[in-house]
Structures are given as C-alpha cells and as structure tokens.
Amino acid sequence: MKRYLLSLFVLLSILVNSQSLQLEQIMKGDGFIGNQPDNTHWSIDGSTVYFDWNPKNEIGGSTYYWNEKSSKVQLLEEDQKEFSEINAQSQREYDVVYYSKRGNLYAYVRKTKEIKKLYTSSDKIYGIERSTNQDVLFYQQNRNLFQLNVKDFAIKQLTNFKNGNESTKSTKIDNYLGKQQEELFQFVRDNKAKEDWCDKKNENSKSDLPKTIYYGSESLEQIQASPDGKFVTFRLSTYPSETQTKVEHFVTADGYTNNEVARTKVSIDNLSKHKMGVFNIEKDTVYYVSFSKLSGIKEYPAYYQEYQELKEKEKEEKAIVMLRLIYNKDGSRSVFEIRSQDNKDRWIVQLNLNTGEITELEHQHDEAWIGGPGIPNYSFWGGNLGFLNDNETIYFQSETTGYSHLYTINLKTKKKTQLTTGNWEVRNATLSQDGKSFYLTTNTNHPGNREFHKLDIASKKMTAILNADGAHEVVLSPDEKKLAVRYSYKNKPWELYIADNKPNTTLKKITHSTTPEFEAYNWRNPDVITFKATDGANVNARLYKPKEETKNKAAIIFVHGAGYLQNAHNYWSSYHREFMFHNLLSDLGYTVLDIDYRGSDGYGRDVRTGIYRQMGGLDLSDQLDGKKYLVENLGIDANRVGIYGGSYGGFITLMALLTKPNEFKAGAALRSVTDWAHYNQGYTANILNFPETDSIAYKQSSPIYFAENLQDRLLMLHGMVDDNVQFQDVVRLSQRFIELGKKNWDIAIFPVEEHGFVKTYSWVDEYRRILNLFNENLLEKE
Incomplete structure (x- = not known):
C-alpha cells in the first residue's frame, strides 16, 4: 500500500x-x-517561394510568400494568387507556358511576366500537353482530343469518341413484323429506298471529322496524343458492379439518420478489365495492343498450390492494367508500365505506335507484391519512369536488390545499368535540367532520415547537399540554384528554410510556427x-x-x-x-x-x-x-x-x-x-x-x-x-x-x-x- x-x-x-x-x-x-507550412512551390521565374500557412490558427490557412527582396515572409494578396498557381515544371524549356484554370486556357509569357486568358468556354478544357512543335499544343474537351496552333489559333479535332455502339445509329427494323411491313406497303418500301440512298451518299462524302470510335458502355480513359500529333492512345476499361458499403450518420442537423455510400470490400470479383487502343490519325485507323506474350502473364501465384481447386485451374491471362505512356523529348519513342491486378508482376514495355506491337524491356515478379518508393502501384499512380536527355535511355526504380534503387535501360542496346546501390532506398528522384544528374531524396545514413543528394549519372558519384539527421522535403528552384526546404527533427516540427544548391549547404529558416505554449x-x-x-x-x-x-x-x-x-x-x-x-x-x-x-x-x-x-x-x-x-x-x-x-x-x-x-x-x-x-x-x-x-x-x-x-x-x-x-x-x-x-x-x-x-x-x-x-x-x- x-x-x-x-x-x-x-x-x-x-x-x-x-x-x-x-x-x-x-x-x-x-x-x-502551431500550424506548420505546407505545399511549397516556386514562382515560375524562380524569384519567390509560395507556401500554405496558418500562423494565427484561423479557420482556414492562407498563401504566404518569401523572396530575396522582401527578406521576410508575407501574406500573399488576393490579386497576386493567380501567379502562385502556375505550374510550369513540365514546360521548363518554353518561353510561353500554357495551362488550364477553372476549365479555361491561359498563357504565361516569361519575358513580360504577363498572364493571358486565351479561351473561355462552358465546356471545360483540361489535360494540356505540349507538342514537339512549340506553337502546337493538345488539350481535351468533352472527352475528345484537340490540337491548337497558338500562332494562328487554328483548332483541329483529333478524335471523335462516342459512347454506344455503331449499330445504335441505325433505326432499321430487322424482325418479322418489320419484314412483313416492307412486303405489304409501298410507303415503307419508298422510305427504305430513300434511307439507303442517303446512307450511300454519306458514305461517299468525306467528313471533316476523324473516324468515329465507339467505346460502348466501357469507360474511356487516358486519352493521350503523341508529341508529333500523329497518334492518339487511349484505354477502355470495364469495371464490375460492386456492392457498396454504407455508413450511417446518427447525429445530423435535421434529426433524421442519414447513410452515406462508402467503399467496397475486398473481393476477386472487383477485378476490372482493360484494353489499350492506338488511333493512327493519318490513316484514320484504330487497333488494339496485345499483351498475351508478356513474361509470366499466364503464371499463377505460388499460394495456389495450397488449394486443390486452384492447383488444377486452367491457365489464363492475368488481369492487368496499363499506365500512361511516357515519351522522349522528340516523341520518337514511348514506354509505359503494366501491372497485374494481383500486384505480383510489373512490366515496362516499349510501344511501336505504327504497328501496335510492344517490346518487353523489364519484367519484375514478387510472390508477395510489387511495391516500394518510386514504384507505382496499379491502384495508386505515381513512381519514377522517364527518359534521359539522349532520347533513347529510360530510367526507373526497382526493388530487384531488396531496396528501391535507380536504374537505366538503353532502348537501342537493351543494356540495363544500376545507378545507385546499398542497403538504403531512393525515396525520390528528379532529373536535372541538363540531364546529367539526378537529385535524390534518400535514407542513406539512417532508415529514419530523408537526405538530399546529387547523383552524377556518368560516374555514379553521389554528393551530399543536405545530410543532417531528420527529414528534408526539397523543392528545387526553376534554375536549380536555390532550394526551398521543409525540414523537421524528432522533437522539432516542420519549418520552411531556404538554401543554396551546393554541397553541404546551410539552411536559412524563414518561418516560425510553434506556439509559446508548445515551446514552454x-x-x-x-x-x-x-x-x-x-x-x-x-x-x-x-x-x-x-x-x-x-x-x-x-x-x-x-x-x-x-x-x-x-x-x-x-x-x-x-x-x-x-x-x-x-x-x-x-x-x-x-x-x-x-x-x-x-x-x-x-x-x-x-x-x-x-x-x-x-x-x-x-x-x-x-x-x-x-x-x-x-x-x-x-x-x-x-x-x-x-x-x-x-x-x-x-x-x-x-x-x-x-x-x-x-x-x-x-x-x-x-x-x-x-x-x-x-x-x-x-x-x-x-x-x-x-x-x-x-x-x-x-x-x-x-x-x-x-x-x-x-x-x-x-x-x-x-x-x-x-x-x-x-x-x-x-x-x-x-x-x-x-x-x-x-x-x-x-x-x-x-x-x-x-x-x-x-x-x-x-x-x-x-x-x-x-x-x-x-x-x-x-x-x-x-
């Protein structure tokens, strides 16, 4: 006691x-x-850092900024917010940046720092992509792809996707009663002859629109133009009818209970079906890509051997899903990833757009499941896959050694090279503008760190830029001379820092977020x-x-x-x-x-x-x-x-x-x-x-x-x-x-x-x- x-x-x-x-x-x-800074990004000219912050603990946060001129953090005024929202990461080499906002088309001119509204419509535009021709860009509207020449503002519709089937356009009746009507009445025969004449005339007249591609009741996804504007790839998906769960709300404003539809439960019946199409714009033809020759496409997982009914199951192709195409700079080569829906297989393939044939570059299999940093999951997009500046070498991450590391494959020689190695992971990889280096976030020194390094591709030499214990979330300035860094330690919440992009750089703190009560x-x-x-x-x-x-x-x-x-x-x-x-x-x-x-x-x-x-x-x-x-x-x-x-x-x-x-x-x-x-x-x-x-x-x-x-x-x-x-x-x-x-x-x-x-x-x-x-x-x- x-x-x-x-x-x-x-x-x-x-x-x-x-x-x-x-x-x-x-x-x-x-x-x-104290509310910590988040969503850090640079202005398009690299002079200013923007971030979300709520230092006064108000109902909602606001956008703040920092630059060398002001030397201190300031609240961004409402009329300046449109400049903070421009994302030019994929258009770094262009003098004019095009982007969509609220479904409208805008242009930002780097030289004059001017924003221009180019196109406004109630039919929203989205999915803006640049062409190999700097005056041409692609955009999507009403589930179709368009080409815009910004020099003369000529617009061309590249695709003509329609739901339903080709047979649904016909109103002809081909049953017993219909045939009987045609036999009995001259009126019916005259109308039929007129319809046939019109159909024949329409077939012989050339339409300004591209070939109609009917996609039935399937979902039309991942519409994408090749950079040269000669091909359009797309995915058609069929999703099963799933039984949704419901969440009941008992405390409501009106006093009545209310149920909300939520996610489904895990089931093999939830597997979807996908096919990939290629539309040749010049030939006005469509063909679909075959994946039947992929390595292991018909191999069942090892655990099937524990179940008698699965042991003897007839082999069939796995359910797979295709990710978006990645093109090199001149648009001459394209690659993409494929994942099995049991997530045990991952393929990286090259696509020949002229023939629709694929060449397998990399196949990874894991009896558990494919995953790890920098590696996309079939249901959670993301990951590193891209081209080096030589236009013929791709880079990607893989857990082949047991840790996620960076690799390259030359598409001409098919030579595979491992760029990083060790019992640590590449958490993120960004290719430098000159294409000679990668900027890497790693946990090289300790599994619980997030360090920042520069990797020289030719020599495979890594140089530490931010190497202290803790986590560094780094955003490079457009010219790669400065770093905006969100940093924290075990007992120190996230704050925002600025640093020069050089080996073992020094962080300059620009925010103070913690409250006096917390600091006490x-x-x-x-x-x-x-x-x-x-x-x-x-x-x-x-x-x-x-x-x-x-x-x-x-x-x-x-x-x-x-x-x-x-x-x-x-x-x-x-x-x-x-x-x-x-x-x-x-x-x-x-x-x-x-x-x-x-x-x-x-x-x-x-x-x-x-x-x-x-x-x-x-x-x-x-x-x-x-x-x-x-x-x-x-x-x-x-x-x-x-x-x-x-x-x-x-x-x-x-x-x-x-x-x-x-x-x-x-x-x-x-x-x-x-x-x-x-x-x-x-x-x-x-x-x-x-x-x-x-x-x-x-x-x-x-x-x-x-x-x-x-x-x-x-x-x-x-x-x-x-x-x-x-x-x-x-x-x-x-x-x-x-x-x-x-x-x-x-x-x-x-x-x-x-x-x-x-x-x-x-x-x-x-x-x-x-x-x-x-x-x-x-x-x-x-």
Whole structure:
C-alpha cells in the first residue's frame, strides 16, 4: 500500500508542475503545437517561394510568400494568387507556358511576366500537353482530343469518341413484323429506298471529322496524343458492379439518420478489365495492343498450390492494367508500365505506335507484391519512369536488390545499368535540367532520415547537399540554384528554410510556427534504438524513457498505423498527438516503445513484405520481442506492459490480446480492423490475396476468429462514421464477445468521428480513457 501511495504522490506532483502536460492541451494537435507550412512551390521565374500557412490558427490557412527582396515572409494578396498557381515544371524549356484554370486556357509569357486568358468556354478544357512543335499544343474537351496552333489559333479535332455502339445509329427494323411491313406497303418500301440512298451518299462524302470510335458502355480513359500529333492512345476499361458499403450518420442537423455510400470490400470479383487502343490519325485507323506474350502473364501465384481447386485451374491471362505512356523529348519513342491486378508482376514495355506491337524491356515478379518508393502501384499512380536527355535511355526504380534503387535501360542496346546501390532506398528522384544528374531524396545514413543528394549519372558519384539527421522535403528552384526546404527533427516540427544548391549547404529558416505554449515544455528527443527479433532481423523503435526518480517499471508499447508507414524515424511524426502523449506518459513514470514492425516503410523489400499472408505474424512477434527488450534491458516488469494503437495498430493490439493472452496486461484498440475480409481492395489484396482464393490467409490474420481467447483487459474505441475501417468491424467483434460471454472488455463509441478524429473533445475523451486503462491496470497496487 505504501508503494502505491508513493506512486500516486509522484504522479500528482508531476501533474501540478507548471510545465506538466495536460490532455486538453496536447489533443488540440496543431492548435497547440502551431500550424506548420505546407505545399511549397516556386514562382515560375524562380524569384519567390509560395507556401500554405496558418500562423494565427484561423479557420482556414492562407498563401504566404518569401523572396530575396522582401527578406521576410508575407501574406500573399488576393490579386497576386493567380501567379502562385502556375505550374510550369513540365514546360521548363518554353518561353510561353500554357495551362488550364477553372476549365479555361491561359498563357504565361516569361519575358513580360504577363498572364493571358486565351479561351473561355462552358465546356471545360483540361489535360494540356505540349507538342514537339512549340506553337502546337493538345488539350481535351468533352472527352475528345484537340490540337491548337497558338500562332494562328487554328483548332483541329483529333478524335471523335462516342459512347454506344455503331449499330445504335441505325433505326432499321430487322424482325418479322418489320419484314412483313416492307412486303405489304409501298410507303415503307419508298422510305427504305430513300434511307439507303442517303446512307450511300454519306458514305461517299468525306467528313471533316476523324473516324468515329465507339467505346460502348466501357469507360474511356487516358486519352493521350503523341508529341508529333500523329497518334492518339487511349484505354477502355470495364469495371464490375460492386456492392457498396454504407455508413450511417446518427447525429445530423435535421434529426433524421442519414447513410452515406462508402467503399467496397475486398473481393476477386472487383477485378476490372482493360484494353489499350492506338488511333493512327493519318490513316484514320484504330487497333488494339496485345499483351498475351508478356513474361509470366499466364503464371499463377505460388499460394495456389495450397488449394486443390486452384492447383488444377486452367491457365489464363492475368488481369492487368496499363499506365500512361511516357515519351522522349522528340516523341520518337514511348514506354509505359503494366501491372497485374494481383500486384505480383510489373512490366515496362516499349510501344511501336505504327504497328501496335510492344517490346518487353523489364519484367519484375514478387510472390508477395510489387511495391516500394518510386514504384507505382496499379491502384495508386505515381513512381519514377522517364527518359534521359539522349532520347533513347529510360530510367526507373526497382526493388530487384531488396531496396528501391535507380536504374537505366538503353532502348537501342537493351543494356540495363544500376545507378545507385546499398542497403538504403531512393525515396525520390528528379532529373536535372541538363540531364546529367539526378537529385535524390534518400535514407542513406539512417532508415529514419530523408537526405538530399546529387547523383552524377556518368560516374555514379553521389554528393551530399543536405545530410543532417531528420527529414528534408526539397523543392528545387526553376534554375536549380536555390532550394526551398521543409525540414523537421524528432522533437522539432516542420519549418520552411531556404538554401543554396551546393554541397553541404546551410539552411536559412524563414518561418516560425510553434506556439509559446508548445515551446514552454522540454520535449524529449526519443532514442531510435535497434533490437534483435526472434528470427534475427533488426527492428528499429523509438524509446521514451522517464526520469530515474519517477520510473514505475511499467511500459506501454505503441503500434503505429499502416498503409506503408514509418514512425521510428528522426523527423517530426504525423502522430504528433501520440508523440506528446508519450511525453506525458514518460512524465508519469512509464517507459514507452514505438516499434517499426515488419511491414513498415523505410527498410526495403523484406521488411515491407514480411507480413505477406499473415498479418499478426512477424509484425506481432516484433511487439513481443520489443517487450522482451524492455524487460531484459530496462528493468520493466513483464507483468505490467500495455499495448495500444489505431487502425493497423488497433488490429495488432487485438491480435496481441487474442492470440497471445497474458503477454500484455491491458490493450486499447482504436478504429481497428477486426476482419480483413471486410476491408478494402487496394490495400488488403496485396497482402492477403483474395478471400475467395486464399481463405487461409484471411482466417489466420483476422482477430474475430480468435475472440474466444480474450483474457486480458481490452478497451475498444471507434468512430461511428468511420468510412475507412467501418464501425461494423467493431460491432461484429462485440457480438462475438457477447455470444462467448466475455466480460473483460469495454467499448467507447464516438458518434460524429470518422477514421481520423477531428474534434478536440473526442481526442480528449479517447485518450483520457486510454490513460485511465493503463493507470488502473499497469500501476503497482499493494
């Protein structure tokens, strides 16, 4: 009893300290910390840096700017905003930049710094692309492609896409009754003869419009002109009818409930069909590209061998999806990526526009799933693929070595060259204007860093420009002489800096975002440690330690969310409320460990795919090994360790309590997945395949199948209007607990909150419950 009273006295003495943290403060998030700058970009002439900022914590942020003349940050006036919105990254070499805004066509003249409105229409224009002829550009309007010569303002329609089928234009009746009418009545025969004469005349007369391309009921996508204006490529897609889930809103303005349509659930029935067409403008012909000769296009994944009905399945072509074409500068060569929809195959191919034939340049296969920085996902566009300035060499990123690195392939010689190498990742790559170098964001020195380097392509030599611990989000000025840098450290939120583009440059800070209240507390600089997992892998984690005089020998393990995320890094966390909460917990005597478990970002392919077919496997054992580290190295009582987390972190908390009972005294599961068959397609199918083909993976990965094992204290917390991990997840698990007669659990619901909470009062209520859970179950009572 004496020891318990002493612990309580220490806890109370900390709370009344003038610099003690309060939930009501830290759960305000940026309202307490200070709103940090974001969306940084340079003016088109490179003289000014623009960014979004809200230093006064108003309802909405504003655009601010900095330049050498003003030497200090200023609010951008409304009449100057149009200059800040021009994006000329893809038109760096042109004297006049063309862009669309609110569906209208504008031009910016670099020499006079003048903006001209060229074309206004109620039919919005979009998708502006430059031609190899600097006076010609392409744009889209009403789902068709047009060519505009800005010298004489001649407009030419390049495509004539129409939905429906060619047969739908005919009104002729070809059934029994129609034939009977024609036999009986001269009136019908006369009209038919007139129609036939008109049709023949129309066929013989040349139309000014290009050939009509009917695309039926399919979706017309990715319309794109070749830079020389001779070809148009497009994609036709068929999407299945999906059963949408619905989210019910109970707190509404009119007092009636309202349901909102949300995402579908993962299913093999959600696979789409795609075909790629090429329209030859000069020949007025269309043909479709065949992909049947791609390597591995008919190979089934290895897990099929575990299911008798799949073992013997007849081979067929995989469902694939094609990404947009990438052209070289003179438009003579084009390449694009193809992804299998099970995400286990990636192809890079060259397209011959004259014949529609493809040449396979690169095929990558992963029995788990293709991914990693700089590599596009079939459902999440992005990634690096482009041409060097020689017009015949492409560059791309690949995880061939286990880490995402930069490669080139010469289209003439087919020689493949690896430009970067090592047990680190290229996070981003930008080709310099002269085409001789790449600017790279990497984690070369530490997995938790984001450094900035210049890579000479010929020598493969890397030169450090920004190399300190932390994260550098860099935007190059148009002339590549200056850098706008958003930088943060573990206990220092994001601020904006300016620097010269030179080796080991010096950052000049131009914003100050943090509030006096935030600065009044001495925030911990948590150690980023490495411990050995049971299977020998190195696992990184953030460690928050209490002062020795307040240490209570209890520990809490925090599990970050997923979707490919890292949190044991050297920069400011997107989990800033949790960072502050962990400081509060450490003040109370708790030791806190925040683990980058298997499946986390920043550590290469093997860590990324370590959860394939079993979520709650290595990712959970990493939490147990983290607990072991705390017990063996920091004197933590093995019987007084708690665990908590949100989303994937909530899922791991459930798996910890339901598959490893008595390992954790208490757990708080926030907005947690309880059954992966009820989650979405894009994320889940990569890791667990499809529930119809790999039921083993879904059953061994879903907490709901282990509900009978609950013994330890569990608190579940969930927003009722969560359209990501939906409220149904926690309702279904609650019903299982009720049917099983489980007593050691509670649930807290938040009627107006989605997946990411918004209201401060909800955050405060949620984390007060979590804090009480740990205080009641982890503090020693004698």
